Amino acid sequence: MRKYLIAFSIFLLHAVVFSQHKSLLYDFYEIPQSLLLNPGVRASYQWYAGVPLASGISVQAGTSGIAVNDIFAQDGLDINDKIRDRAVYGLTSRDDVSSTIQLELLSGGFRDPNRDDTFYSFGWYIEQDVINYWPRDLAVLAWEGNAGRYGERFRLSHLKTRGEANSVFHFGINRQMNRQLTLGARAKIYSGIYHFSSTRNRGYLLTQEGINNLVSNTLVADMRLQTSGIAALEDGADSDAGLSSTLMKRALLGGDLGLGVDLGFTWAVNQQLLITGSLLDVGFMLHSGDVRTFTLKGRATVEGVEVILPQALADPNADFWEDLVDEIEELIPFEEENSSYVSFRPTKLYGSVRYDFGEPSAGGGQQSCDCDVGTTGGAELNNTYRNAVGGQLFLINRPRGPQAAITGFYLRRIGNFLALKGTYTADKYNLANLGLGLNVQAGPIQFYVLADNLLGYRNIANSHYASVQFGLNILSWGSK
Numbered sequence: 135m136r137k138y139l140i141a142f143s144i145f146l147l148h149a150v151v152f153s154q155h156k157s158l159l160y161d162f163y164e165i166p167q168s169l170l171l172n173p174g175v176r177a178s179y180q181w182y183a184g185v186p187l188a189s190g191i192s193v194q195a196g197t198s199g200i201a202v203n204d205i206f207a208q209d210g211l212d213i214n215d216k217i218r219d220r221a222v223y224g225l226t227s228r229d230d231v232s233s234t235i236q237l238e239l240l241s242g243g244f245r246d247p248n249r250d251d252t253f254y255s256f257g258w259y260i261e262q263d264v265i266n267y268w269p270r271d272l273a274v275l276a277w278e279g280n281a282g283r284y285g286e287r288f289r290l291s292h293l294k295t296r297g298e299a300n301s302v303f304h305f306g307i308n309r310q311m312n313r314q315l316t317l318g319a320r321a322k323i324y325s326g327i328y329h330f331s332s333t334r335n336r337g338y339l340l341t342q343e344g345i346n347n348l349v350s351n352t353l354v355a356d357m358r359l360q361t362s363g364i365a366a367l368e369d370g371a372d373s374d375a376g377l378s379s380t381l382m383k384r385a386l387l388g389g390d391l392g393l394g395v396d397l398g399f400t401w402a403v404n405q406q407l408l409i410t411g412s413l414l415d416v417g418f419m420l421h422s423g424d425v426r427t428f429t430l431k432g433r434a435t436v437e438g439v440e441v442i443l444p445q446a447l448a449d450p451n452a453d454f455w456e457d458l459v460d461e462i463e464e465l466i467p468f469e470e471e472n473s474s475y476v477s478f479r480p481t482k483l484y485g486s487v488r489y490d491f492g493e494p495s496a497g498g499g500q501q502s503c504d505c506d507v508g509t510t511g512g513a514e515l516n517n518t519y520r521n522a523v524g525g526q527l528f529l530i531n532r533p534r535g536p537q538a539a540i541t542g543f544y545l546r547r548i549g550n551f552l553a554l555k556g557t558y559t560a561d562k563y564n565l566a567n568l569g570l571g572l573n574v575q576a577g578p579i580q581f582y583v584l585a586d587n588l589l590g591y592r593n594i595a596n597s598h599y600a601s602v603q604f605g606l607n608i609l610s611w612g613s614k
Contacts, residue, residue: 135193138357139526141205143286145159152280152484153532155539155559155561156171156527156584156603157539157541157543157557157559157569157586157599158190158555158557158569158570158571158584158585158586158603159171159527159571159584159603160172160484160486160526160528161175161410161486161488161526162357162545162553162555162571162573162582163175163176163177163178163472163585163607164178164553164573164580165573165580165582165607166179166182166184166241166243166255166353166607166609167184167189167190167238167241167582167605167607168287169255169308169318170190170257170304170307170320171397171412171414171484171526172318172398172400172410172411172412172484173255173306173307173308173318173319173320173396173398173412174308174316174317174318174397174398174399174400174412175308175318175398175400175410176316176400176556177243177244177245177255177308177314178252178518179245179609180244180245180610181242181243181244181313181609181610182241182580182607182608182609182610183241183242183243183607183608183609184238184241184242184257184605184606184607184608185605185606185607185608186239186240187238187239188240188605188606189238189241189551189605189606190236190237190238190259190395190603190605191236191237191238191603191604191605192236192601192602192603193235193602193603194471194603198230198563199224199225199226199268200220200221200224200225200229203410204216204220204221204368205217205221209443214386217277218277220275221273222270222273222277223515225268225270225273225276226268226270226485226493227267227268227269227270227271227291227292227534228267228534229267229268229578230265230266230267230268230532230534231265231266231267231268232263232265232266233262233263233264233265233297234261234262234263234264234533235261235262236259236260236261236262237261237592238257238258238259238605239257239258239259239260240257241255241256241257241258241259241607242256242257243255245255249308249309251471252307252308252309252310253307253308253309254305254306254307254308255305255306255308255550256304256305256306256343257303257304257470258301258302258303258304259301259302259304260299260300260301260327260385261299261300261302262297262298262299262300263285263297263298263299263480264295264296264297264298265295265296265297265532265533266294266295266296267292267293267294267295267298267533267534268292269292269293269294270292271287271288271289271290271292272288272290272292272293272365274288275288275339280339280341280351283341284341284342285340286340286341286342286368287338287340288338288339288340289338290335290337290338290339290355290356290357290394291335291336292338293332293335293357294299294330294332294333294335294533294534295330295331295332296316296330296331296533297329297330297331298326298328298329298330298335298419298477299326299327299328299329300324300325300326300327300392300419301320301323301324301325301327301384301386301387301389301449302323302324302325303323303325304320304321304322304323304396305320305321305537306318306319306320306321306396307319313402314400314401314402314403315399315400315401316399316400316401317397317398317399318396318397318399318412319395319396319397319398320395320396320397321393321394321395322393322394322395322415322417323387323391323392323393324390324391324392324393324394324417324419324479325384325385325386325387325388325389325390325391326362326363326384326389326390326391326392326419326421327359327363327367327381327384327385327389328361328362328363328364328366328367328384328389328489329361329362329363329390329419329421329477330359330360330361330362330364331359331360331361331477332357332358332360333533334358335356335357335358336355336356336357336410337353337354337355337356337357338352338353338354339351339352339353340352340353340354344437345437346437347437349437350435350436350437351435351436352433352434352435353433353434353435353462353466354433355430355431355432355433355466356430356431357429357430358427358428358429359427359428359429360421360425360427360475360477361425361426361427361428362390362421362423362424362425362426362435362475363384363389363390363423363424364424364426365422365426366380366384366423367380367381374424376424378381388418389423390419390420390422390423391419391420392417392418392419392420392479393414393417393418394415394417394418394479395416395417396412396413396414396415396416397410397412397413397416398410398411398484399411399412401601405490406489406490406519407487407488407489407490408487408488408489408490409485409486409487409488410484410485410486410488411483411484411485411486412483412484412485413481413482413483414481414483414484415479415480415481415482415484416479416481417478417479418476418477418478418479419473419476419477419478419479420474420476421474421476421477422474424473425473425474425475426470426471426472426474427470427471427473427475428468428469428470429468429469429470430466430467430468430469431466431467431469432465432466432467433465433466434461434462434465434466436461436462450456459605466528480530480531480532481530481531482528482529482530482531483527483528483529483530484526484527484528485526485527486524486525486526487524487525488522488523488524489522489523489524489596490518490519490521490522491519491520491521491522491523492519492520492521493519493520493613494519494520497516505612518547519547520543520546520547521545521546521547522543522544522545523542523543523544523545524542524543525540525541525542525543526540526541526542526543526594527539527540527541528540528541528561537561537562538561539559539560539561540559540560540561541557541558541559541560542557542558542559543555543556543557543558544556550575551571551574551575552572552573552574552575552577554570554571554572554573555570555571555573555584556568556569556570556571557569557570557571557586559586564587564590566589567586567587567590568586568587568589569584569585569586569587569588569601570584570585571583571584571585571586578608578609578610579606579607579608580606580607580608580609581604581605581606582603582604582605583602583603583604584601584602584603584604585601585602585603586600586601586602587600587601
């Protein structure tokens with residue numbers, strides 16, 4: 135039975151995996167939502183307003199190490215063998231299941247009427263981020279048991295998990311400092327909906343030959359699980375008000391609070407070569423309400439239930455099993471506390487190099503002159519070329535160290551109403567990820583749709599990554 139539970143867990147974990155990498159949206163500056171990935175990106179519009187609940191929706195899915203089809207394909211192989219070889223022993227403790235979902239509720243932006251080089255943007259979105267690493271040693275222990283595995287340490291450090299959902303209110307400033315440099319910053323207020331973290335576990339389970347019994351088991355544990363908001367959501371689901379009322383309250387600054395900042399820049403090396411970079415979610419959360427922290431710490435060595443005769447006959451009502459449990463609980467106590475704690479957001483880093491070429495245009499019209507970068511007085515880089523090619527780098531801070539992705543891209547503009555971006559991305563989920571982005575503007579109406587790993591759509595169950603982002607905005611027609 136436990137083997138089928140493990141198989142079902144694998145299916146669930148890999149059915150809802152999401153990534154935070156948005157290679158198609160980054161530096162696609164015709165789309166206002168690119169300001170969320172780089173507050174220092176070029177802003178070529180006077181104003182924009184996102185359609186509420188529809189301006190920015192992203193759904194991304196991926197797996198590292200295994201796909202659903204690897205386990206459940208009708209290939210004539212025994213499912214138990216596939217689980218053992220491809221999951222239990224095939225995955226490592228660095229393989230992860232991560233999920234990031236972002237829904238933009240409100241968004242907008244406008245150019246400073248007194249300073250043409252300054253653009254303000256603001257908004258509100260909900261974001262969920264969860265990551266769970268494959269606990270390889272514990273999976274082997276659950277699958278095989280510890281019988282006959284003398285001297286092998288099953289490491290508790292393989293258990294690492296972290297998750298949170300936050301409501302984020304933000305305000306950003308984008309300013310062109312001179313003819314070459316644009317800087318941006320975004321301040322964020324986080325309202326925590328829920329949080330849990332168990333990332334610094336240590337210890338092991340060791341089985342050896344016993345002295346007073348056949349075997350002895352040693353458990354050394356230093357484990358901690360921090361949670362905030364979980365109990366409130368459970369209580370809300372059971373109350374008359376319902377879960378939605380609790381979610382709304384915690385999303386509207388009624389949960390844990392935190393602060394963060396995004397920083398970004400665009401530097402025009404010359405008229406056609408641009409370098410960009412951004413650092414996102416440099417911030418923290420203070421968890422002080424509905425906090426529960428569970429710890430398991432200590433060391434115990436037991437050789438099972440020991441019955442020593444004839445002394446044991448003196449008390450025929452003795453419960454030897456309960457005595458053993460009490461002894462273990464005394465040596466390795468399971469405790470709960472309610473102290474507040476601080477957590478840090480998963481910081482993200484983007485960078486890119488882009489080369490523009492082809493026929494330049496300004497404001498959507500053709501331009502035959504070989505203009506300088508920008509205009510005098512520090513105005514924006516007005517030249518927009520028909521083509522662009524370049525590379526991007528992405529890093530995100532994770533419990534087992536940074537995760538990286540590299541992307542090559544080609545961007546093509548057709549008139550002032552259509553832009554296409556194609557990407558090739560390599561990361562831990564997929565080494566051959568082909569993506570395509572489409573941005574359409576018809577008058578003041580703008581619609582965009584971005585899709586990654588197009589080849590994987592031929593067989594989703596066998597794919598390690600899939601991503602779709604789309605949104606609808608109303609914005610000024612033409613550049614500033």
